[in-house]
Amino acid sequence: MPTCDLCGRELEKLLRAEIEGTELAVCGECGKHGTILGKVKKKVSIVVPKKKTIIREEIEERVVVDFSDMIRRVREKKGWNQEEFAKFLNEKWSVVQKWESNSLTPELNVARRLERVLRVDLVERVKEEKIDLKGIKSGEMTMADLITVRKRKF
16 A cells, blocks of 8 residues: 655555655645645655664774783883882873772873883774664655654764
């Protein structure tokens, strides 16, 4: 059974109408919003896929989990206490203490600087595949469906 392009009602008889410069197959009520051109002779349908799958690969960088142990090992290997190590890195002593106790994670730019200075790997690159399933209801899409979809996106 044909449906109205504007409101989605299923009717036996639809009218062709020009509404805001577009020719649509509409019911009698929706035809009031434009100029009626005549009766619809042939069913007009829009093919809409049921589901669309998009696979995206994202490379995320993050600080390794055991960064605190690595920083402590490098410091002890060089024979420095936390204060000397902080002066070498041009950081506050309390920040180095929090890094080693794992209560503070260095930001990526700081971790990269520590990698260069200490010659250890503190930043790992993780490749993530994200699958987005965007379901669109099967069948014909009406103008009302399009408006509903656009409202959900914003």
